[in-house]
Amino acid sequence: MTGAGRSCVGRFGAVSSIDVGRMTAVGAILPSGLSPETKDGPKGGYERPRASSILRRKRSAPMQIHLVLTVIGRDRPGLVSAVSETIAAGGGNWLDARMASLSGQFAGMLLVAIAPEKADALVKSMRQLETEGLRLIIERSDEQTAVAGRSLRLELVGLDRPGIIRDISHVLAAQNVNIAELESERVSGSFSGEAMFKAKARLTLPDGLHVEELRRSLEALAHELMVDLALEDNSPLVHRG
Numbered sequence: 001m002t003g004a005g006r007s008c009v010g011r012f013g014a015v016s017s018i019d020v021g022r023m024t025a026v027g028a029i030l031p032s033g034l035s036p037e038t039k040d041g042p043k044g045g046y047e048r049p050r051a052s053s054i055l056r057r058k059r060s061a062p063m064q065i066h067l068v069l070t071v072i073g074r075d076r077p078g079l080v081s082a083v084s085e086t087i088a089a090g091g092g093n094w095l096d097a098r099m100a101s102l103s104g105q106f107a108g109m110l111l112v113a114i115a116p117e118k119a120d121a122l123v124k125s126m127r128q129l130e131t132e133g134l135r136l137i138i139e140r141s142d143e144q145t146a147v148a149g150r151s152l153r154l155e156l157v158g159l160d161r162p163g164i165i166r167d168i169s170h171v172l173a174a175q176n177v178n179i180a181e182l183e184s185e186r187v188s189g190s191f192s193g194e195a196m197f198k199a200k201a202r203l204t205l206p207d208g209l210h211v212e213e214l215r216r217s218l219e220a221l222a223h224e225l226m227v228d229l230a231l232e233d234n235s236p237l238v239h240r241g
Contacts, residue, residue, distance in 0.1 A: 065119060066141040067092070067112040069126070071099075073134040075106040082129060087112055090122035098183075149178070149204040152211065154218075158227025160186050160197040167225060168199070171217050178204040197227075 071083060080099065087094055092114040099108030114122055123138055130136060156168065165184065172179060184199040205214065215231055222229040 063116065064093075064113045065116050066095075067114060067119065067122070068139045068141055069110050069112065070108070070137045071110070071134055072105060072107045073132075075101045075104055079106050079134070080108075082132065083108075083110075083126075083134075086125050086129060087122065090125050091115065091118045092122050149206055150211075151180070152203045152205060152214075153232035154199075154201045154203055154229070156197075156199045156222075156227055156229045158197055158225060160195040164197055164225060164227065165199065167221060168201075168218075171221050172203065175209055175214060175217065176206045177209070177214065178206075180204050 071079075073079060084094060092112040095111045095113055097108060097110035099106070099110070112122075119140065126136055126138060154168075156164070158164070165182075169179065179201055181202040182199065183201075184197065187196050187198060188194070189196050205211070211231065211233065218229055218231070
C-alpha cells in the first residue's frame with residue numbers, strides 16, 4: 001500500500017499508518033520500533049519511556065513551600081478576585097480557603113503553595129492589597145505535616161447563650177483533643193423563632209483516647225448546657241436532660 005494506506009507489521013499484526021495515528025491519539029502503546037512520525041515504521045525508533053526516567057522526573061519536581069494568609073476588610077464585590085489574581089500573577093497555587101462575610105466585614109483564611117524563590121515577591125505583591133483597605137497576616141510554613149490521630153465529627157445545636165464554645169473547647173483540651181476545623185452560626189428556631197446556636201467541628205483524637213471516653217465527657221456537658229450534641233461514627237444523639 002502507498003501513502004496514507006501504508007501498513008507495518010509488528011507484534012500486534014498488520015497496522016496501517018492511519019491506525020497508528022488513531023492508536024497514538026488514544027494513548028495506545030505502539031509496537032517496539034513503530035513511530036507515528038514516520039511512514040517507514042521501524043526507522044522511527046519509537047521507544048516507550050523507561051520507569052527510571054519517570055522516577056527521575058518525579059524526583060526533580062520543584063519543591064514548594066506554603067504561605068498561610070488571613071485577610072479581612074470591608075465586604076464589597078471583587079475582594080476574592082483581587083486576592084486570587086495577585087496570587088496567580090505571582091506564581092502561587094491557591095490550595096485551601098475558608099471565607100465568609102461577618103457583620104459587614106469579609107474575613108478569610110487561605111493556604112497557598114509557591115516555589116521558595118518566588119515567595120518573597122508574592123508577599124510583597126500581597127502587601128499592595130493593603131492600600132485597597134485589606135488587612136493581611138502572612139506566615140510562611142515549610143512544614144506540611146498534619147496532626148495524626150483518629151478523626152471524628154462533632155455537631156451541636158441548642159438555645160444560644162454565651163460560653164458554649166468555651167465550655168466545649170475546655171472539655172476537648174482537657175483530653176488533648178485537637179480541633180482541626182470549627183464553624184458555627186446563630187439561627188432562628190424553625191417553630192419558636194428563638195435564637196439557636198449551631199456548631200460543627202472536626203476533631204483529632206490523641207493516641208490512647210477511646211471514643212466512648214470522649215463521648216461520656218461530652219454527654220455530661222450536653223446535659224449541663226441543655227444542648228443536643230452528637231459525634232460521628234453513627235453515634236447516638238445525646239439529648240438534653
